[in-house]
Amino acid sequence: MIESGNNVIATDLKGNTQKSVQKFYKTYTYGCQMNENDTERLAGQLKSLGFAETDNNEQADVIIINTCCVRESAEKKIYGKIGELKRLKATNPNLLIVIAGCMAQKDREKLFKKASHIDLIIGTHNVHQFTELVTKLDKSRERVLAVWDQAERLAPNVPTIRKNKISAWVPIMYGCNNFCTYCIVPYVRGRERSRTVEDIIQEIDELSEQGFKEITLLGQNVNSYGKDADNQLDFADLLTKVDSLNTIERIRYMTSHPRDMTDKVIAAVKNSRNICEHFHLPIQSGSDTLLEKMNRGYNQSYYRDLVQKIRQAVPNSSLTTDIIVGFPGETEELFEETLALLKAVEFDAAYTFLYSQRSGTPAATMPDQIPLAVKKVRLNRLADIQNEISLAINKRLVGSTVEVLVEGESKNNAEKLMGRTRTNKIVLWDKTGDERIGQLVQVKISVAQTWLLKGQLV
Numbered sequence: 001m002i003e004s005g006n007n008v009i010a011t012d013l014k015g016n017t018q019k020s021v022q023k024f025y026k027t028y029t030y031g032c033q034m035n036e037n038d039t040e041r042l043a044g045q046l047k048s049l050g051f052a053e054t055d056n057n058e059q060a061d062v063i064i065i066n067t068c069c070v071r072e073s074a075e076k077k078i079y080g081k082i083g084e085l086k087r088l089k090a091t092n093p094n095l096l097i098v099i100a101g102c103m104a105q106k107d108r109e110k111l112f113k114k115a116s117h118i119d120l121i122i123g124t125h126n127v128h129q130f131t132e133l134v135t136k137l138d139k140s141r142e143r144v145l146a147v148w149d150q151a152e153r154l155a156p157n158v159p160t161i162r163k164n165k166i167s168a169w170v171p172i173m174y175g176c177n178n179f180c181t182y183c184i185v186p187y188v189r190g191r192e193r194s195r196t197v198e199d200i201i202q203e204i205d206e207l208s209e210q211g212f213k214e215i216t217l218l219g220q221n222v223n224s225y226g227k228d229a230d231n232q233l234d235f236a237d238l239l240t241k242v243d244s245l246n247t248i249e250r251i252r253y254m255t256s257h258p259r260d261m262t263d264k265v266i267a268a269v270k271n272s273r274n275i276c277e278h279f280h281l282p283i284q285s286g287s288d289t290l291l292e293k294m295n296r297g298y299n300q301s302y303y304r305d306l307v308q309k310i311r312q313a314v315p316n317s318s319l320t321t322d323i324i325v326g327f328p329g330e331t332e333e334l335f336e337e338t339l340a341l342l343k344a345v346e347f348d349a350a351y352t353f354l355y356s357q358r359s360g361t362p363a364a365t366m367p368d369q370i371p372l373a374v375k376k377v378r379l380n381r382l383a384d385i386q387n388e389i390s391l392a393i394n395k396r397l398v399g400s401t402v403e404v405l406v407e408g409e410s411k412n413n414a415e416k417l418m419g420r421t422r423t424n425k426i427v428l429w430d431k432t433g434d435e436r437i438g439q440l441v442q443v444k445i446s447v448a449q450t451w452l453l454k455g456q457l458v
Helices: 033-048 072-091 102-106 108-114 127-140 185-189 197-209 235-245 263-270 288-294 300-313 332-345 372-395
Strands: 002-004 007-011 017-021 024-029 062-067 096-101 120-122 144-146 167-171 214-218 250-254 278-280 318-325 349-354 401-409 416-421 426-430 440-448 452-457
Touching: 024 033, 033 062, 033 096, 033 127, 033 167, 033 214, 062 072, 062 102, 072 096, 096 102, 096 127, 102 108, 102 185, 108 120, 120 127, 127 144, 167 197, 197 214, 197 235, 214 235, 235 250, 235 263, 263 300, 288 300, 288 332, 300 318, 300 332, 318 332, 318 372, 332 372, 349 372, 372 440, 401 426, 426 440
Parallel strands: 024 062, 062 096, 096 120, 120 144, 167 214, 214 250, 278 318, 318 349, 426 452
Antiparallel strands: 002 007, 007 017, 401 416, 401 440, 416 426, 440 452
16 A cells, blocks of 8 residues: 555555545543553554544544543543534534543543534543444444443554654553542553563564664553462563563653552662663652541551662662642641651652542542642642752752763754653753764753753763
């Protein structure tokens, strides 16, 4: 098959030349890295059907909105985007509008009734069926609701289009069993299911052959890998096995639940060659009272001891976290406990969020919900402290030389290149002409800012 302009030139079984109009797709992705990977798999299936990607809604034959329902702000944006597409559908009745992701799983009936211009709602367990569903829609034009409540088995591997040509997501498991009281994920992603080691290694080998330099092992809680299967390696074993391949220069993973971070995993990172020295451990709150209400399964003393273990074993590692501000019942005193933990632990960075009520979760109906105005003030106070800490940590790197994976041009300055250290810090430097995207280079740090470092190529 040969593409020519907007046409595809093909031959039938008899060798006769045929011409068909090239079809295009457009994707919108909201939410976590798992959603990003799902979008790559949806796009890969469309490519296998002959579709090409476009940035133009008007040109698209299929538009996918891959949704997130973790926070109310994301839901509002998504409903707004769905509403915008109604006009497009009116002018182009052949346009297929697809809603995927967690909102598709949670609000399937509501979406179907509220937006009659939606053609397909596909759940988180049904991604592998996309080729079949699009083919069916293209013929019948009848609206389809394809949402399983729980996958009976892991879906087979499907074609995948990687947005990034240097770094790739590699899912190792799906779902979550933790049921934190604020979180909707277990209800929309299902119970934990681990991929086989053989499937994971096969995908990594393929990525290595394609020239990828970095992978991120992906799961809602990677530390639970293998617990759902008999005779399966645990997460530390998997890390060690992937590192032993020595075919990928950088190995990352996310996300880890602090309760399940073991000495064995820390040792696997310490003794590895290619596993990056970056630990992302969401604390969520520094208050034992709130951690218990959140059903996190640990207290702040346990968390501090865990941090000490990591820093003793891997001294040059970085540590980042997630924090929720304004959880129900968070008094000023309890919030101060979070600030105290922030100052004591000294995270390299903290990703902070306002608590958002999610219907169907226990926290949504808890008493003592915190007013939005109070939450915003607390979030700003927390951010001010964390920014000071992040800047101070980055300043310690001035004068040092760090290894950086070249990712491409800076978004704000085409004269500069950007990349990340093994500890996941962003670095900018002036182009010299000797660097290539995907190359590992040495950069001497001369300037430290809160969110990034600047330097010169060595």
